[in-house]
Amino acid sequence: MKKGLTGRIVTALACLIILAGYLFVPSADRRADAETRTITMGTSPDYPPYESVDAVGSGEIVGLDIDIAKYISDKLGYKLEISPSDFDGLIAALQTRRVDFVMSGMSVTEERKQSVDFSDSYYLARNTIVSLSGHEYKSLDELKGKKLGVQLGSTQETAAKELEGVTLLSLNKIPDLIQALQAGRVDALIVEDAVAAGYANANENLKFTMVPAAGGDEGYAIAFPKGSPLREEFNSVLSQMKSDGTLQQMIDASFGTETAAPSDSGGGTIDFGVLKPYMSFLLKGIYVTLLFTIVSAAFGFIWGAVLSLFKLSNIPPLRWFSTVYTSIFRGTPLLLQLLLLFYAIPQLFHYNIPPLLAAGLAFGLNSAAYLSETIRGGILAVDKGQREASLALGIPYRTMMISIIMPQAIKNILPALVNECVALVKESSLVSVIGVADLLRRSNIVQADTYRALEPLLFIGAIYYVLVLVLTSLARLLERRMRRSD
Amino acid sequence: MINVEHLTKSYGKHEVLKDISTTVAKGEVVAVIGPSGSGKSTFLRCLNLLETPTSGRITIDGVDLTDRKTDITRVRQHIGMVFQHFHLFPHMTVMDNLIFAPTRVKGVSREEAVAKGMELLDRVGLKDKADFYPSRLSGGQKQRVAIARSLAMDPDIMLFDEPTSALDPEMVKEVLAVIRDLASSGMTMLIVTHEMNFAREAANTIYFIDGGQLLERSTPDSFFAKPKTERAARFLEQVL
Incomplete structure (x- = not known):
């Protein structure tokens, strides 16, 4: 003994806990931010091309939302920190002031407006129908009586709810939806265009069709805690970006250079090769x-x-x-x-x-x-x-x-x-x-x-x-x- | 050395010890005998406060055990106790059993404790078992280790609670030999036992307890020759 x-x-x-704390405390807390104020952005980096982790390379979070956020904070003279979390936790993170703002391909909805303030929208996504090749659906009318997969809490979910005679399966994550489609648990998915394009590129058996934009969709916007003064500052930079074309350039660049890992086999089969990088x-x-x-x-x-x-x-x-x-x-x-x-x-x-x-x-x-x-x-x-x-x-x-x-x-x-x-x-x-x-x-x-x-x-x-x-x-x-x- | 005044112990309404008063002198060897369920073990366990007396006073070398301010843990370090079922620490080797309390409680150095442990094991005839785990020892060997473990703390008093009752007959002798050896060395001891022959030859004093009362206190010779009370006479008739 x-x-x-x-x-x-x-x-x-005790050492372990302190060490863990030290390692994982956002460095903003430890730095005396005298010269430049640091602002923290909340995002759920599993939604390329808007935000994803460059897991093969630097491990940093990249994407259109990040580019826009960096541009705006630079203009405003802030230092940007990114705090990743689950999409479901983003609103709570705002309300508890864990983050100063959220950009995560977040659509403006009435419910969300109750809890947070939104900037002007910076992108209006279009909905698409994703289906398996051989069982393609080309229009919303064809979906009657079918089973549809949508992302939980998304505007696509709201749009799909208005379709008549469809059964909805709402899941948290896009990959889960793709899996549900591959497994035949749903007949088609409704997701937004940029995301659909990425998946269709990587999975040969997936096809997508654009549908007309849903009325009343206000697009993606930046979310702030209620009454945040940042909102006005961000809006002014956003409108400048819109008028001088910076925003469109970023969108084009981001969606154009979308480099989905090309699958060499059919999308339905399992290929662990994709995990190598x-x-x-x-x-x-x-x-x-x-x-x-x-x-x-x-x-x-x-x-x-x-x-x-x-x-x-x-x-x-x-x-x-x-x-x-x-x-x-x-x-x-x-x-x-x-x-x-x-x-x-x-x-x-x-x-x-x-x-x-x-x-x-x-x-x-x-x-x-x-x-x-x-x-x-x-x-x-x-x-x-x-x-x-x-x-x-x-x-x-x-x-x-x-x-x-x-x-x-x-x-x-x-x-x-x-x-x-x-x-x-x-x-x-x-x-x-x-x-x-x-x-x-x-x-x-x-x-x-x-x-x-x-x-x-x-x-x-x-x-x-x-x-x-x-x-x-x-x-x-x-x-x-x-x-x-x- | 040990002074007991008007000691009583009750479990709820059941009175196990009734007004016991006695004195044990330094070097005295007391054999406590009596029918089972008479309160002998409870009496012994009160002496190191394994049982809390209901009333009365117990003083050892002038220290009042029943006083709430007394640090009973310190007092117990000077009172060894040997149990019927040995209670060796099963997850420790024999030597670790012996040196645990001296090193951890008294602050004796490991080397010193091991040297002393070896000496004690030699004394109880188990020098070769130092590295054994208790599970590999016989009952008699276990009890001899338990005695050595108590002695390792250099106690002034030793309490034995039916030390041979759980042993096979052929092992009783080896344990009694150790206790007898200890008695002749001048240790103050109280032994609850059913071994009448042993009580007669090893003890200076016999306590006869029945029904929670200390009925007789006398020398072995007079007790075994002519007990003073009726109940003691009947008890002796049954066991001898």
Whole structure:
């Protein structure tokens, strides 16, 4: 038994959290922005050609929206920071002032106007019908009685709802829609032209047809928090860009040089070759996923152990606290806890919590609720005589718990602990919703980049499986080591 | 050395110990005997506060154990206890069992603790088992290790709670030999036991407890020759 083992674990954990915080805090927070003010843009980089990650090259976020945003901030003398997150989280990020503005191919809708202010629109996309070659649909009339795929919350969804006699399947992401179409779960998709063109180029079996612009569509615009003074500044630059042709140039350049990876086989077959350039980008996700799992597992275990001691304590308030704690964290969805932590902390404490820290915290807190019960069971299963022998030897409570009771308790519950770790590895994919670039998030980005839906998913599925396999073999080794004394 | 005044212990309405008062002198070896369920073990466990007395006072070398301000953990470091079921730490080797408390609680250096541990293992005849895990020892060996573990803390008092009751008959002897050796070395000891022959030859004093009362306190010779109470006489008739 080494002296102060837990002390060291706690220190290491604290270092990890601080390090994670340091790594993932937007650098704007650390810099004294004396000369140039930094403004942060929120975007969901899975929508080429508007925004996507240059995963093959620099790893930076690129696209038409980025070009426009850079141009405007340059003109206004701001320094631009880009904060990627899921499309669903963008409005919340604006409202909680995590970002100063959002550009993410976001259409102006009445609902959104309730929560944010929009600039003038900078692009009016046209809707297109995407269908499989051989089963092409050339006009909206032909879609009667068919099943249609649209992106959730998009203007295309609103337009499609007005069509008569169609069934709608609304999904979050374009790659998912393409997959649904390939799999025959829908007959056709309605998406916007630039996106459709990209996918049709990459998948030979996809065809697209333009449809007349929907009436009342106000196009894409920049979103600001309600009452933001930035809106006027941005509008003035936008109108200058429109009048001197800069905007049109950017649009042409962006859509013209669209370089979708040409697929050498038919779009319906699986070709892992398309992933080759993205290998290192995807593999970096392992590091993020592992770092996150380790931080949340360690935090969850230590906090869970403390909670389990609270539960066994003879001080009633500690018992009540831990019981209520467990009940709340087990009784609400993890995803909800994650989003609450991520969006509520900046509002309540004026601390812009970095995504990875928020995720580690949420998962640790949640995992601790489950582990506290497991550990409590493990402690109760240790022979009472162990406690009496320790007391009789004059061993203080803390030392007894750490060196005598816990090692035996852990040995009892090792299989349950391994289960929890395995669950954490897989649940970690939830963090992609707040923009942490873990494996799943990266596969989304690669899906968007390659216009291929299935290959990235299968690939990271295999990675997850291997990670879990490695984890369980390590656990088996540990168990064998602990069984040494039997 | 140990002074017990009007000690009582109840579990709810059930009174297990009734007004026990006694004094144990330094170097005295007390054998506590009596029928099962009479409260012998509870009495012993009160002496290091594994059981909290309901009322009464216990002082050891002038320190009042029942005083809330007393640091009982420190007091326990001077009182060794050996249990019926050994309670060795199963995840540690024999040597680690011996040196854990001295190194972690008393701050003895590892080398010193190991040297002392070896000496103690030699004394209980288990020098060759230092690196074994308890699961590989027989019951008698385990109990001898447990005794050595208590002795490693250099206690002033040793409490034995039925140390041979869980052992196979052929192993009782080896454990009793160790305890007898300890008794002759001048250690203050209280031993709850059913081994009458052992009590007779190893103890200076016999306590007879029945129904939660300390009914008799006398020398082995007079107790076994002619017990003062009716109940003690009947008990001896049954066990001898």
